[in-house]
Amino acid sequence: MKPASVADYRELARRRLPPMFFEYIDGGSYAEATLRRNVADMEAIALRQRVMRDMSQLDLSVEIFGQKLSMPVGLAPVGMAGMYARRGEVQAARAAAEAGIPFCLSTVSVCSVDEVAAAGTPPWFQLYMLKDRGYMRELLGRAKAAGCRVLVFTVDLPLPGARYRDVRSGFSGATALSGALNTAWQGMTHPGWSWDVYQNGKPHTLGNVQSAVNGGRRVTDFLGWIARNFDRSVTWADLDFVREVWDGPIVIKGVLDPEDARDAVKAGAQGLVVSNHGGRQLDGVRSSISALPAIVDAVGSDLEVFMDGGVRSGLDVLKALALGAKACFLGRAWAYALGAGGQPMVEKMLGTIRSELSTAMVLTGCVSAASADKLLLDVAS
């Protein structure tokens, strides 16, 4: 199949990846109500078609923290991408650089921040607050030294949400023996992935936390360590600790409530991502797109407001901009494309998003992404 839409990359990833990785990407928490809501609420928004306006000059670019993005899109932090394609984070970072947009590297990436930075452009760096503050300090220092400028501090994961699909697929909760047998079986039945990732994509460790996990050999050993080390005691005061080490822009990721957004401003953040972690944390919360307008009203003039969750096309990007986001981030869209075929597929997917966004801008009479506003929407929707 030649992929034409994000749904097609998803299908290709489903065929190529061992189920434990496909289900990890595709799934959400509990009954996945929020995961579905992210997509459904986005779909329900109607764009307002306008015609016969000279749309020969379009400007898709936006400027964020002094960096010009070729379109208002970034790649959200996605853990373990190096298990979806050989050295997956490096491949995705290169695709993002090629497209002129930022790539945000997860704390729990296979490739370390040094490896990704050395392969091209230093990424944005995503931080999970772990109990070991000494280690946090060291990790932030490494990201800084690698040339990362923007820190994305994820605040909606003081503990991991329950993801039932991961249990069913054997990704989590298995004993060492059954886990190893299951992995071997899933690998044997997915030879393309086995050759690319299992044989040629080693080491399969989490590069950023490797030195802290003694004796870890498999990715699941690392996930166990991380799950034990998430810090539930974290508060806004901890941002002071981060600020001591980080002098660049700090973006708070995982805000759904306007009061939390105001607290993020008070704590000195430069940006926030309206996000429910792609429906992977507290199932039952509202969709990101429905949370966006109230947050923009509350803090939109104080810091940069971004969103993620349910963005599956360039049309969705324009809807998010119309509701006040400065840019949006793609999560599953790029993870599917990477799983479908590495960097070339991520590049192709981003090309699709760009051309869909252009089409939407032309047919709504929006000449520049930076000036998108509510007038692009059909208010009756």
Ligand code: FNR
């Ligand atoms: C994520 N997300 C995520 N977020 C984060 O801050 N750190 C991380 O390590 C991860 N890991 C991760 C893995 C996978 C497989 C997925 C799908 C997502 C959440 C991600 O950054 C983003 O918030 C959502 O993916 C956005 O929703 P969509 O675009 O997937 O609908």
